[in-house]
Every structure is written in C-alpha cells, then in structure tokens.
Amino acid sequence: MVDETEATHRDIETEEAEISLFDAPPIGEQERMVEAILFASSEPVTIRELEGRMPHGCDPAEAIAHLRKRYEGRGVRLVKVGEAWALRTAPDLGYLMQKETIEVRKMSRAAIETLAIIAYHQPVTRAEIEEIRGVSVSRGTIDQLIEMEWIRFGRRKMTPGRPVTFVVTQEFLDHFGLESARDLPGLKELRSAGLLDNRPPPGMGQLSGEDDEDDDQGDLFIEE
Amino acid sequence: MVDETEATHRDIETEEAEISLFDAPPIGEQERMVEAILFASSEPVTIRELEGRMPHGCDPAEAIAHLRKRYEGRGVRLVKVGEAWALRTAPDLGYLMQKETIEVRKMSRAAIETLAIIAYHQPVTRAEIEEIRGVSVSRGTIDQLIEMEWIRFGRRKMTPGRPVTFVVTQEFLDHFGLESARDLPGLKELRSAGLLDNRPPPGMGQLSGEDDEDDDQGDLFIEE
C-alpha cells in the first residue's frame, strides 16, 4: 500500500512543475501533514526538510503559520528551535510531566533470581532462598526489592527461630501483568516455550533424586 | 506522593461536593492538561494515571471526549488502546514518515499465525494452538511474541494440568491500532460461524487434559 503511494508520488515528480502546482494538496491538508511529521519526528524539522518530505508544490511555511495559530493557547505549542520547528508541551503545564523523569535501570542478576525464587516459592525464608540459589543473599538485594514494593514480609514460619518469610506484592503482579503468582509458568512450560534448554538436567523430572552418574538410568523415569 | 494525593482526594470527598467543583480547573484547562500529558508520552496513558497526575477534582474522561473531537480529521488522532489513550499520527499520512519508520522484526508465518490464533481465541493454551495449526509450536515462536510484548501469560485454565494460557497485550492493540481485542477484524463472523469454538475431535473428551499423571503406582514403571 505504501509502495503504491510512493509510486504515484514519484510519477508526479517526473512531470512538469506547473502540473504539480495544480496537484498541491489544499492548505488544510498540508497543515495535517506538517502536524504529523512534527509530531512523529525525533528532532526539530526545518522548512527545507518538510518541503523534501511533502508532495511537490506544498508550502510548509504557510502550513506552519496556520498550525501555529491552531495550537495557540493549547496544551501543546509549535515552537521555533533555531532554523527548525517542533511541537512542545506548553511550559505552564510542565509540572504535569514529573512522572516521565524516572531513570529506569535493569535489575541485577542477583535481584532477579531472588525475586524469581520468592515468586515461585512464596512464602519463603531467606535461608531457603540461599539454599535454592546456592549463594548467600545480600541484605541490599532484599532491601531493594522491598523498596520497589515488589516483595513484602509474609507470615513468620513456624520453625525454630520463627524466621520471617517473603511474598510478592500486588504491585509485583501488576508490573508483570500477572493475575496471580500461580499463573507463572512451570519449568515444563518454560522448557516448551523455548526458555530453557531442552536437555533435562540431571536430577530433574525424575523421582530418584540427586546426582546419579548414569544417564540411561535417569531416562527411565522421565515422563514426557 | 501518590498517597498524598489520595489522602487529599479523600478529604475533599468528605467535604461538600460544591467545594471540589470550585477546586477543579475549568474543563478547557483540563483538556489542555490531558493534551500535554498524552503528547509528552509515547506510550498510551490510562484514565487512572491521568487522574493521578492532574489536580484533584479533574475529570480526564470528560476532557478526553472533548479532545478527541478536537483532533478529529487532524494529522494526529486521539485513539483508545485497551483501557488507555494515546496520540498517534493519522494512518493516511504514513507515507510522509519514511524517516521514522521502524524496521519491524521479520516474523515467520508460524509466528504470525500463532499470534492471530492467540488474539482470536484468547485465553488460549499451547495445546489448543497446536490443535488448530496441526503442528507443534516451535521453540522460540512464543518467546519471540513475548519479547515483542505482543502476548503475555493469562490466567491458568481450570482443566487438568492447569495449563498456562496466552493473551494479547496493550502493546499488541497499540501496534495494530485496535481499541480492544473485541475489535479484531471479522471476530463476530468467525464466532457466529462456530470457528472459534473449542470443538473436541469426535470420540475424544476434553482436548487439553493430556498430561495428568495417574496416582497409580504401576505408572511408575511405564516408559513413554
């Protein structure tokens, strides 16, 4: 579809200038074009560039004048930046834009793994997290997750020492688009979705437990 | 900060309605605010979020209705995306935007069909997708769609094995310019033709209840 339009566009270019003058879209249409280009562009656009992008015979300067008027007093305004033009939100509404200013950083691997264990095994104690990860969990990791409001303290465990447990929050479910932690896919599903190596690791999917050296043996008990 | 706004909001609610009426900016001003917020964001913004960012007493839904009218026929349009709103350039002007065009990752036929099946049958399990396509869903297809943020995990199905389901996302709706999944082209016709039914093969029970293990001791020794 785009190709077709392009073709027509090129045809017009090859014809005489006077013809393309007649072809030039009405100014209202040109205004729409400028509006769309300025909106989608990632930087201010010069009149010259507008001219290059719009059909022949267009008068971007004229269209800009109309558009500028249209946006007067609106939440958005058309401003000149050097030799170029850009749409910007009205300065008096800047206070509404606070939410946009947060710097987003990727979580550390340790934090992701800890979070995953809590999500899959909640309620889970710190000792259990360490048992599963095989390394100790730093204080900062837990703190960070709590501060993000992705985990919170759960019920204490009824075991010696009555350790606290961790569970995930509603905030966590919202962020990851989950209805409940039970909706997290299981290992089998992770594997079939291609998120896991297909090779069943030793000790998985079989009842006889840990580290057997013999692969054939293990296979007997893998239901697939 | 959100807490603060909420607290104030609650205070007002307890007071007389007419006071909060005086507090709220005029609707024209609210329209400017919504315009600025939507304009500044490349992602759709929910009414709830608008409410959180605008002064209390505002009615973003009302402001949106006004704004939508204002942008009718312009180069930029106000569109609904699921539960959120966004400004997007008019599709008929796409040809002006070659410079902004993003190279969409090439999708395989399998990925496209899988996406369509998820969109039209959601929430749908992997087994159901495979039943419809008559082939297994290859490794990476689901992965790719999740990575593109076009699908996500939905609620688990209440059938044996409680398989996870897939549903389409807001990003999917945004990408294809859909207000909601109900607006998928031809959905009604497909439904009334019975083509979205989950019809089990004759002589078979439920389709999705494959892999539940029997509690029978004997099963332990059956290789599959």
Next chain:
Amino acid sequence: MAEQQQLFNTDRVSVSERLAAEALVVDVGAFEGPLDLLLTLARTQKVDLLQISMVALAEQYLAFVEKAKELRLELAADYLVMAAWLAFLKSRLLLPPDPTEEGPSGEELAAHLAFQLERLEAMRTAAANLMARDQKGRDFFARGIPEDVERVRSVRYTATLLDLMQGYARIRTKDEFRPFVFDREHIDTMERALERMKPLIGYAKEWTDLVMYMPDGWQGDSMRTRSATAATFAATLELVKEGKIELRQGETFAPIQIRRRAPRDG
C-alpha cells in the same frame, strides 16, 4: 491399491489439478505440517470446504505421500501418521457402517476434519487481515520526542517477566541442582537403595520379590512409596548391569523378582 488410486485420480481430478498436486510434491518442505498440506490440497478441489469430498481429499493426500516416496523425499512422521489416518477414514466412508463397531462414524470424523480445515483457513485469513492493518511504526506513529520535563533524578530498577522466568530457569537447571531441603525427607535415592541392597543380595539364591527390598517405614505415604519404589527399581537395574543379579517379571504389572547371579556365569 495403487492401481485403484490411479483410477480414482483420473476420474475425479483434472489434469491441471494433478499437475498442481505434483508441483506441491517438489515443495514439501514448504508445508507446515499435514493439516497445512491437506488445506492446500483441498483448495485444488475448488469447492466450499464444508462440501469437500473427504474421500477425494484422502486420495489426493495419499497420492501425494506416494509421490513423495517415489521421489525419495523425506517425509516427517506426522505426515505418515496422517496418511494412515486418512486411509482409515476413507475405508470408513466407503464401506457400509458396521453396527457392531465402536467409536465415531466415518461421517463424524470427516465432519471434524472439515471443521479443522475450515478453522485453519479462517485463522490464516484472520492473520492476513491482521497484518494488513495499519501498523504502528509503519503506517502511524507515536510521539517522536517523548518529553522529560523537570528532571527529578530518581532511579527505578526494572525487569521483565522474561528476565524473571529466565532467572528462575537458570537456577533450577544448574548442574549442581539440589532439591528443596524440606522435600528431601520424602526422597529415596538410588545410592541409598544400592547401599541397602548390596549386602542383602548375597542371600537371594531363590527368586525374591523386589518389594522385599523396599526400605522400612516407607510404605503408607504415597509420595515416599513412589520415591522408594523408583529408587529400589533403579538400584536393581544397576545391579543387573553390574552382573550381580537377574531380574524377571511374569507379565505386565506382575511382581518383579530378582535372584543372585551365580559368579561362574560372569
């Protein structure tokens, strides 16, 4: 059989359609499974999918498979499974129904296949319609310069669901995977079973039921019984491999018995 097929083909399928079907053969890799192939073949019948002749379609498919074999093209197993099923369906449709026979009738099976084909085609069309829609980043565009006014520097850490699941998968598939500490009491291992059995098998001159070698106190709780049974059986196989014992089972589900193997047999 092949002869009969040829006859059917000339009767019902025009030359051009046969050529089309042959063209398909060369391109077998292009099909996404047997259902896709069937749908393509069905289209050559040029009728409404619901009115399609399943017998003719089955023949077309079988002819395709034959041709592929002739050309020595590798066909995946599921294509052959479908061929077998279609041959069965065809016989059901052609033969008068046997009232004593169990299961769905040929017509029911044919109707379901027609439904599957129609549904697949509908989804194909839907997919095409979807992709033909105006798309973001191609036909319409989001704001090019999302604005950050008033840079209040606050760092937020984030992760995607994919990160989370991959993180979890990474942990659970570590080579040194260890099960939960609180699960362990319910798990018997092959090593333990071997330790238990090795000193005992010397006494097994006669055939002895394997159940005798189960650890004490592991019956009753089903989870523990399963684990112990599996471990004991695994240990038994290990001992058989080492040539220390023999193993027998009268029939499926009959008790499994073991006996010490005489040293001279080794």
